[in-house]
Amino acid sequence: MTNDYLSGQASHCMMNKSAEHENRMDFQRIWIEQSEAAKGIEAEFGTQKALDYLIGEKFINFLDAAESNADFRAEIPAFVVEIKTIFEPWQLAEYLEKARQTEPFDPSVYEGEDPEDIEMERQSELRQSAAELWLVERAREWLLEG
Numbered sequence: 001m002t003n004d005y006l007s008g009q010a011s012h013c014m015m016n017k018s019a020e021h022e023n024r025m026d027f028q029r030i031w032i033e034q035s036e037a038a039k040g041i042e043a044e045f046g047t048q049k050a051l052d053y054l055i056g057e058k059f060i061n062f063l064d065a066a067e068s069n070a071d072f073r074a075e076i077p078a079f080v081v082e083i084k085t086i087f088e089p090w091q092l093a094e095y096l097e098k099a100r101q102t103e104p105f106d107p108s109v110y111e112g113e114d115p116e117d118i119e120m121e122r123q124s125e126l127r128q129s130a131a132e133l134w135l136v137e138r139a140r141e142w143l144l145e146g
Contacts (some may be wrong), residue, residue: 033077034058047086047087051095055143060099060135063142080142087108089144096140100127 034054042050062079066072083092105125110118 028075028078031058031062031075035079035082035086042086047091048095051087051091054086055092055095055139056099057141059083059139059143060132063135063138076142083143092143096136096144099136099139102132 038050038054038058041053061092062072062076066076088093102125105122107118107122112120
């Protein structure tokens, strides 16, 4: 191997590490900005609105993205620490008790439609509710049991 080859490999490795670090910083900036926004929401609109924003929307979506993205997954512990500095444990527990609760499926909304279509819609809503409840349980594990 020549020095040029080794130099090129080292340069490539350093560029990958730099890009990886920059990518990690982007993911970190996401939750830091969201946490700062939640503080402003709490000050202006109250704790419930801040919880809806940061936990019910941003953290749940972050957990969802973390299922398929290691960069998001790596940032969860730090995001959790930040959330716990903003909200009291009892606030988180109370919020997560009711988070993403949905009304039962109402077939009367689809009156006059094909029963097969109604059943497909019912199954779709059931799958969506299950996925959301699973994410809320994951949030509860991170925020209340950690």
